[in-house]
Amino acid sequence: MDSFLRVDPQHLTTSPSSSSFLTDEVASLCPLITPSPPTNAFVDPLQEHSEANNYTISHELATKLQQIGSSDEEKAESASSSSSALAEPACTQLLNHRNIYHNIANGEENHQSEVTNEKDQPLQLTFRNPPDNYFFMSWNWPLIRRISMWMFLSGLVAMVALVAAMIATLPKTCNPPTFWYQGNLLYEIFPASFYSRDQNMEGDFKGIAFKADYIKKLGARGVRLNSIFESNNYPHDFENVTSLTEIAKPLGSLRDFGGMVKRLNFMNISVILDLPIYPFVKKLAKRKESNKSESSSGPTVEFLRKARDDQLDAIEDAILFWTSNGVEGFYLKGLEYLSNDPNLANSLRRWKKILGENRAIIVSEHFINAVPQNLKQIVYNNVDLVDVKLHLESGATEVSKVINSLQNSTLFTTPGMPWVHWSLGNANSDRLANVLPYGNGTLGATLLQLMLPGTPSVFYGDELGIQQISDHQGEKQDIKHLHQLTMMPWPNQKMKMLPWIHGDDEVVGRYEQMEVISKMVALREQSPSIYMNSVYKQGGTKANAEVKYAQKQFLVVQRWYPRRKQYVVACNLGTKRLTTDLSTILYSGDVVVGPRPDSKYGAISFKDISLWPGESVVVVLK
Structure with a gap:
């Protein structure tokens, strides 16, 4: 410590050289970091110095050193401060000027008393200035x-x-997905009777395209056209077709057909054709086997076998032709006459392979019942819809038996089975308004149909309750088979029968019914409880419809689906007003559709529910 700092009294009164120290401005910029490399004896006090070097200290430091007292009390305090200062880091000691100066003073006194001949070396504090411009x-x-x-x-x-x-x-709903032909409404049209731009001619493809807005408003997802094919006297003998690819001339050209398909597709409506297989096959069989007698099943079986062998399958050719022109489904009519054909299974496989999953094949319930047991599974795997005609005139008990039997049949065993295609009328049956003996029966019947599990099909005009041609005196026997093909009435257009289906009766339609049916179709599209044919669960199916009540021509059917609302339709299929107490099986609900176009919707009590003949009401349960 004696050589650590030395103060020369001679220099206490003189001013040090200005170049010996850093200026205050430079020192303030230097961080308190140990300079590298060290440059003075303060860091390395053992370094030997030349005797010629003579260090000075500033005048300010000398003045402060002179003011330091030497009393015993101050020495004790200085000793204590010195010991604590020595224990502190160097950077702290540098900041604590008082301790440094005090130590310097004490060290100087001791050094002057012990070593008097050695030159004094004043303290010089220097630090490296770091660069400002990183x-x-x-x-x-x-x-x-x-x-x-x-x-x-x-x-x-x-x-x-x-x-x-x-x-x-994100999807706004998480309803189970279905194909377009599953659960949605199909609208069956006889093209020659639907609409004609020229009232002196039959209806045609252009008329259907012109009325596409009406079909869309009804809520139909598909249009099913009855036979459009060439015959010897179309439309009077529309079933006796001579070709499965040539269009009947009164309906228009293939270009007109394409325009109609394009217009309907723009409305998200698919086109389905009735393909009259049996009449066409029968004609070709007669042509090929003119020397053989025709039996109930003989020539058609022989024809299909030869057609496959010769690779001249006319049905396959027709399917390929019409799918290339925008058709997305076929009703294969008359297949029940081919149920025993050994090549039927292979033919169905080929036809379905051509169509794929997104196009539909429809067959009748009669065909399903006629197919041999060993071929049923093949038929089920290659058919999409099974047409079932519901005879409401048979009463509530019979209708309930049909519904229950179908839900307990093979069609509802697995998800891959065909869906039921419900129909109340078609081109070959009497008009629904003539079958049901009450004024608004068509509205109630259609509401019931739209509440059944599967795909509903409405025959054109039934939504308006139109009737078939009346023939009280038997003057129209030549067109008796066409009486149900009444010309479709349109608002603000008075039209009598067209010349091809002569008559004097004016067709009247109840257009207010159409609004109710359209609302019911919209409800059906949004509710899996109604449009789904069953509940798919763990690889199987479970019925989601139940006949809750069927007595005295009063029918009640309930529909449900997991985590969805439950609905009930109550129908009066009798000829007089019925009042029934259903409080033991149902609690409360709100009317959502029906029973009349002018009905006000609201809460309903099942304690005392009353309906007029032909009325139906749809209720959402609470």
Whole structure:
């Protein structure tokens, strides 16, 4: 310690050289970091110095050293401070000027008393000044901060937009998916009787395209056209077709057909054709086997076998032709006459393979019942819809038996089975308004039909309750088979029968019924409880329809689906007003559709429910 610091009294009164110390401005910029490399004896006190070197201290430091007292009390305090200062780090000691100066004073006194001949060496404190211009210090930090802020905000906005887009694209409902022909309404049309732009001619393809808005408003997802094929006297003998690819001339050309398909597809409506297989096959069989007698099943079987062997399957050719022109489904009519054909299974496989899953094959219930047991599974795997005609005139008890028997049949065993295609009228049966003996029976019957599990089909005009041609005096026996093909009436258009289906009766339609049916179709599309034919669960199916009540011509059917609302339709299929107490099987609900076009919807009590003949009411249960 004796050689650590030395103060020469000679220099206490003189001013040191200005070049010996750093200025206050430079010193303030220097961080308190040990300089590298060390440059003075303060860091390395053992370093030998040349005797020629003579260090001085500043006048300010000399003045402070002179003011330090030497009393015993001050010495004790100085000793204590010195010991604590020595224990502190060097950077702390440098900041604590009082301790440093005090130590210097004490050290100087001791050194003067012991060593008097050695030269005094004043203290010099020097530090390396770090460079001011590091490369990042020259950056434009205000601009960098602004860019960083905008990048952060942009990223935040992008994330919010992404989340919003994901939410917007999420499906609004999680209803079970189905193909377009499953559960949706199909509308059956006889083209020659639907609409004619020229009232002196038959209806045609252009007329159907012109009325596409009406079909869309009704809620139909598919249009099924009865026979459109060439015959010797179309439309009077529309079933006796001579070709499965040539169009009957009164309906228009293939170009007109394509325009109609395009217009309907624009409305999200698919086109289905009735393909009269048996009449066509029968004609070709006669042509091929003119020397053989025709039996109930003989020539048709022989024809199909030869057609396969010669690769001249006319039905396959027709399917390929019409699918290339936009058709998305076929009703294969007359297949029940081919049920014993050994090539039927292979033919169905080929036809379905051509169509694929998104196109439909419809067959009749009679065909399903006529197919041999060993071929039924093949038929089920290659058929999409089974047409079942419901005879409401038979009463509530019989209708309930049909519904229960179908739900307990093979059609409801697995998800891959065909759906039921419900129909109340068609081109070969009497009009629904003539079958049901009450004024508004067609509305009630259609509401019941739209509440059944499967795919409903409405024959044109039944939604308006039109009747067939009346023939009280038997003057129209030549067109007796066409009486149900009444010309479709349209609002603000008075039209009598067209010349091809002569008559004097004016066709009247109840257009207010159409609004109720349209509302029911919309409800059906939104509710899996109604449009689904069953509940798919664990690889099997479970019926989601039940006949709750069927007595005294009063029919009640309930529909449900897991985690969805339950619905009930109550129908009066009798000829007089009926009042029934259903409080033991049902609680309460709200009327959503029916029973009349002018009905007000609201709560309903099952304690005392009353309906007029032909009325139906749809209720959502609470």
